[in-house]
Amino acid sequence: MAEEKNSKQRHHRSMLLDSMYPVVALMLVLVACVELCDAATVVDVYRLIQYDISGVPFGSRFSSLNHHAASLSFQHGADLSRSVLILPLRELDIAFVQDYISQKQSLGGLLILLPQTFRPGYIGGGETQDGLRVLLAQLEKLLLHSNIPFPVYFAFENEETDAMLADVKKNDALGQQATATTGGYKLVISVSEPRKIASPTITNIQGWLPGSRADGDSNQLPTIAVVASYDTFGAAPALSVGSDSNGSGVVALLEVARLFSTLYSNPKTRGRYNLLFALTSGGPYNYEGTQKWLKSLDQRMRESIDYAICLNSVGSWDNELLVHVSKPPENAYIKQIFEGFSNVAEDLGFQVSLKHKKINISNSRVAWEHEQFSRLRVTAATVSELLTPPELLESAGSLSDTRQHVNEDSIIKGVKLVAESLARHIYGHQGKDIQIFADNSSLAVNRFYVKSWLDSLSQTPRVAPFLSKNEPLIMALKKELEDYTAEVSIQQESLDGIFTFYDSTKASLNIYQVASVTFDLLLLLVLGSYLIMLFSFLVITTRGLDDLISIFRRPPSRKIKIA
Amino acid sequence: MTLFHFFNCAILTFGPHAVYYSATPLSEYDTLGTSVKAAVVYLATALVKLVCLATFLQVSETEVFDPYQEALKAMIGFIDVAGLYFALAQLTHRNISQNHKFQAVGLGWAFADSVLHRLAPLWVGARGLEFTWDYVLQGLEANANLVFTISLAALGSLMWLRKNKPKTLIPIIYTCAVIIATMPSITSYLRRVMGWHFPKVVGFELMTSLVMAFISCQLFILCQRPSL
Numbered sequence: 001m002a003e004e005k006n007s008k009q010r011h012h013r014s015m016l017l018d019s020m021y022p023v024v025a026l027m028l029v030l031v032a033c034v035e036l037c038d039a040a041t042v043v044d045v046y047r048l049i050q051y052d053i054s055g056v057p058f059g060s061r062f063s064s065l066n067h068h069a070a071s072l073s074f075q076h077g078a079d080l081s082r083s084v085l086i087l088p089l090r091e092l093d094i095a096f097v098q099d100y101i102s103q104k105q106s107l108g109g110l111l112i113l114l115p116q117t118f119r120p121g122y123i124g125g126g127e128t129q130d131g132l133r134v135l136l137a138q139l140e141k142l143l144l145h146s147n148i149p150f151p152v153y154f155a156f157e158n159e160e161t162d163a164m165l166a167d168v169k170k171n172d173a174l175g176q177q178a179t180a181t182t183g184g185y186k187l188v189i190s191v192s193e194p195r196k197i198a199s200p201t202i203t204n205i206q207g208w209l210p211g212s213r214a215d216g217d218s219n220q221l222p223t224i225a226v227v228a229s230y231d232t233f234g235a236a237p238a239l240s241v242g243s244d245s246n247g248s249g250v251v252a253l254l255e256v257a258r259l260f261s262t263l264y265s266n267p268k269t270r271g272r273y274n275l276l277f278a279l280t281s282g283g284p285y286n287y288e289g290t291q292k293w294l295k296s297l298d299q300r301m302r303e304s305i306d307y308a309i310c311l312n313s314v315g316s317w318d319n320e321l322l323v324h325v326s327k328p329p330e331n332a333y334i335k336q337i338f339e340g341f342s343n344v345a346e347d348l349g350f351q352v353s354l355k356h357k358k359i360n361i362s363n364s365r366v367a368w369e370h371e372q373f374s375r376l377r378v379t380a381a382t383v384s385e386l387l388t389p390p391e392l393l394e395s396a397g398s399l400s401d402t403r404q405h406v407n408e409d410s411i412i413k414g415v416k417l418v419a420e421s422l423a424r425h426i427y428g429h430q431g432k433d434i435q436i437f438a439d440n441s442s443l444a445v446n447r448f449y450v451k452s453w454l455d456s457l458s459q460t461p462r463v464a465p466f467l468s469k470n471e472p473l474i475m476a477l478k479k480e481l482e483d484y485t486a487e488v489s490i491q492q493e494s495l496d497g498i499f500t501f502y503d504s505t506k507a508s509l510n511i512y513q514v515a516s517v518t519f520d521l522l523l524l525l526v527l528g529s530y531l532i533m534l535f536s537f538l539v540i541t542t543r544g545l546d547d548l549i550s551i552f553r554r555p556p557s558r559k560i561k562i563a
Numbered sequence: 564m565t566l567f568h569f570f571n572c573a574i575l576t577f578g579p580h581a582v583y584y585s586a587t588p589l590s591e592y593d594t595l596g597t598s599v600k601a602a603v604v605y606l607a608t609a610l611v612k613l614v615c616l617a618t619f620l621q622v623s624e625t626e627v628f629d630p631y632q633e634a635l636k637a638m639i640g641f642i643d644v645a646g647l648y649f650a651l652a653q654l655t656h657r658n659i660s661q662n663h664k665f666q667a668v669g670l671g672w673a674f675a676d677s678v679l680h681r682l683a684p685l686w687v688g689a690r691g692l693e694f695t696w697d698y699v700l701q702g703l704e705a706n707a708n709l710v711f712t713i714s715l716a717a718l719g720s721l722m723w724l725r726k727n728k729p730k731t732l733i734p735i736i737y738t739c740a741v742i743i744a745t746m747p748s749i750t751s752y753l754r755r756v757m758g759w760h761f762p763k764v765v766g767f768e769l770m771t772s773l774v775m776a777f778i779s780c781q782l783f784i785l786c787q788r789p790s791l
């Protein structure tokens with residue numbers, strides 16, 4: 001009986017020990033957890049791009065941040081080298097920022113707060129004022145072309161940042177430093193230092209739609225190419241969605257491909273031209289992707305290209321669309337193309353104009369995509385709403401290029417223009433008053449298709465060096481072209497040349513309310529005196545006052561006693 | 564700097580126990596063993612309570628005050644009292660006077676309670692950059708808890724260890740003991756139903772602890788007279 005009891009007790013004891021193990025393990029885990037999410041606020045922030053052109057550094061060169069917050073109302077002459085300056089876009093003074101950067105004054109960091117309307121995927125109403133957009137464009141230009149030795153981040157305003165900024169302003173105006181629980185804020189972004197992106201890849205996607213050969217005709221069919229570059233470049237690569245530049249071009253290309261695939265699916269309506277659709281990358285970098293793609297084409301294929309239409313920014317125009325060429329307007333091919341466009345435009349009720357810009361062979365700058373074609377002796381033109389050729393790294397998807405300012409109707413008009421003129425050329429109906437892609441027909445331009453692709457592209461940042469090889473966007477574009485064309489191929493090249501990029505484009509900002517050291521010292525003082533008082537109180541009540549005094553008095557020295 | 568805050572809160576939470584031990588005659592009589600035994604009994608009691616809570620209590624999603632659940636929690640809280648009884652009456656202590664026995668047991672009990680309930684949150688939370696008053700308030704709560712536990716131990720020793728008590732005082736002793744034992748339920752009631760914030764609750768606890776300590780001290784002195 002006793003043995004049974006003993007074994008039972010042992011069993012219970014071992015069970016108890018077993019159940020203690022998870023408790024012990026949990027305690028160990030808790031002890032090991034050094035950093036838990038204990039910030040009051042966490043905000044998504046997007047870093048300014050960091051890049052080199054031929055070794056010359058541009059953009060923000062640092063990424064991690066651990067400083068106190070400061071606002072514009074700081075006292076004059078205050079040292080901001082250990083503070084992060086918070087600038088809402090609405091109160092931005094470009095001259096101030098320019099001074100700060102050009103005079104190389106040291107700053108802990110810069111946090112620019114943008115209104116929510118600039119957020120990609122922002123659905124709510126509220127037109128952003130044009131003044132803000134212009135200001136943002138100016139700011140972007142300034143930041144992109146300067147070498148900034150401190151981290152610069154963009155964030156979107158929300159309630160918490162507004163509250164924090166109000167607090168910081170109040171305290172700065174009073175000249176107070178961070179005090180206990182009132183207004184001391186510390187901004188921490190802990191990411192590793194940015195590294196070079198080893199070999200950024202650019203991916204070109206091409207779709208081939210063959211035409212129908214007449215029986216007995218052994219000659220190579222001529223080809224017409226429609227090209228658009230899909231990647232962007234902007235101040236904040238994680239926010240570069242480029243709705244107009246060049247999301248609108250990509251959407252227009254996809255819709256044209258869809259329309260022609262419908263036409264070509266029936267052998268009776270298949271034209272005597274091959275169609276080549278290409279979505280190229282590397283647009284902002286002198287159209288390097290287009291050049292590589294062209295060079296990779298088979299020579300015979302390239303020579304069979306009759307002409308190429310490049311689409312660049314067709315999303316926010318009203319009455320006039322421009323056709324940019326590099327061959328002189330007197331050239332027969334150019335005349336033909338332009339006549340085709342203007343006839344269609346007349347029918348559709350808007351205007352097209354021809355603009356000629358000569359290529360300067362010695363200048364490496366490629367302003368329009370068609371120039372890459374022209375350099376390889378292929379006739380090409382760019383259809384665009386832009387009047388002047390964009391500068392290097394401009395109009396390539398900036399922060400102010402959001403979905404709200406792109407009009408589906410403009411894209412639809414552009415699609416109709418390109419599709420109709422191509423169709424009239426292919427089927428030999430130039431000059432005739434025929435509408436092939438008429439509204440309410442089975443070949444009508446699909447507004448919902450345009451809108452949905454535009455919405456989706458306006459939420460996808462597309463800066464080429466930050467796109468991986470199997471990026472979902474690229475796969476989606478490839479699949480879309482596969483639906484509409486017979487053969488799709490992907491070409492992946494590395495972006496060499498003069499550009500170098502650095503990673504770390506997105507981070508989480510932790511905002512802490514901190515107490516100053518003086519507060520901690522004060523608290524220590526208070527607690528110390530409390531414990532001493534408690535000690536004295538307890539000694540007095542339990543042992544008597546004499547005992548308390550005797551603790552502090554030294555025992556009388558022997559010398560005095562003897563004496 | 565944040566480690567500084569952790570240090571501050573730690574001495575607020577655990578300092579008074581050490582001070583109590585060294586200031587009162589407990590240190591002279593070397594009653595550390597008793598305190599340690601009381602701490603171990605507290606651990607066992609806590610485990611038993613956890614098991615009972617897990618078995619009988621339903622976890623509600625919202626912070627709704629359910630009287631039935633609260634009554635159940637209060638009943639399980641009486642396991643605490645049982646544990647204290649065990650520590651006071653059943654364990655064999657060295658020959659120390661009753662006066663010091665309840666103090667040592669109360670001290671050990673309260674220290675174990677503070678460590679178990681407050682050390683982990685303190686370690687994890689007070690070292691962060693973000694400043695909150697929570698941990699200072701928690702330390703104050705630990706102080707109040709110490710006073711409560713010692714009062715409860717005093718009343719417990721009166722109830723179970725002293726044989727001849729004046730008849731009139733017995734109900735008072737028992738009511739006070741019940742009030743102190745149900746203190747957790749009272750605070751949770753205040754927090755949830757009355758919507759009191761943490762600082763207010765801690766202030767209430769501190770005041771009640773002082774009042775209770777005074778009452779139990781008086782009762783102890785009153786009960787001591789006949790046996791003298």
